[in-house]
Structures are given as structure tokens and as C-alpha cells.
Amino acid sequence: MATTFNAEEADNYEEIEKQFAVKTVMYMETHWNLLESCRGSELTMTKIDDEIFEHFKETFPELDVSQKIDEDEMKSKAGKEKWRNFINLYEKKVKDFNFGTMLRNSPKAGYEQDTTIFAVRMQFYAIEIARNKLGLNDWIHDDAQKKKSS
Secondary structure (H helix, E strand, O other): OOOOOOHHHOOOOHHHHHHHHHHHHHHHHHHHHHHHHOOHHHOOOOOOHHHHHHHHHHHOOOOOOOOOOOHHHHOOHHHHHHHHHHHHOOOOOOOOOOOEEEEEOOOOOOOOHHHEEEEEHHHHHHHHHHHHHOOOOHHHHHHHHHHHHO
16 A cells, blocks of 8 residues: 655655765766866757757746846745746656756856755756856856966
8 A cells, every 4th residue: 555755754864865965066076077178158968958048048038147046036936836847848858857956056156055056957957058058157168278277
């Protein structure tokens, strides 16, 4: 007989949390390394970057990815609903579409404790693809190249 899952009463498995944290950090490091090795404006993150970018612009015309993300607005009741509708369209199109990850709250910042927020993978893709297409992440590559030549 199946029972109903109650998140409030669920056990908190420390090992699972550690594995999640490790995977999340590895994903952040991979993303940063990619941005250091090539300009974001030349980077393809998924097979459907253009589709995601257009859908993001249509759905969130008010979200200026060149500025700091308002986490409270993003995670408000209305924000969650709007994002949920956006994210769920990618269930069969993007692997791990709803997996948790870290997102830089500003394109002008790296991954630091004060500059990252917890997000869903499709939020990360939508925002970072937009930043890439607008050239907002190119500075990361340029800085890395300057450091290499110094």
C-alpha cells in the first residue's frame, strides 16, 4: 500500500545533502571554467539556447539580466508561479531541468557566498543564456586571459 509523502516529517539524510552540495559546487566550477575558457557570447549551453532565450524574453520582459536579480521577487508567490510555468515546459527537452543549482545574482559578480542564490536549473539556463547572448559574461574570459598573460 502506498503512503503519502509528508516533507515536514521526512528524515533529513545528511549524506544525500552532502552529495547534492558536491554536485552543485562541481556544476558552479564547471560553469565558471567554461566562461574563463571562452567568451560567454560564443558559448552554447544547451541544444536549444535560442528557443530558451526567446521564451525567456517573452515570459520575463521585465527581468533585466544586466542588473542584480531581485531574489525576493523571483521567489514570491507570483514569481514562483510564473517560473514554474516556464520551467515545466522543458521537462522533456532539458535534462535535469528542475534540479537545484546556484545562480549568480549579478553578471558582474563571480560565485561568492554573497552573490549566489539557489535556483532551478532552467532558471539558471534562462538567465545565463540571456547574459551570454548579451555579452554580459565576456568579461570573465577577458579577465582570465589577462591573468594568464601577466
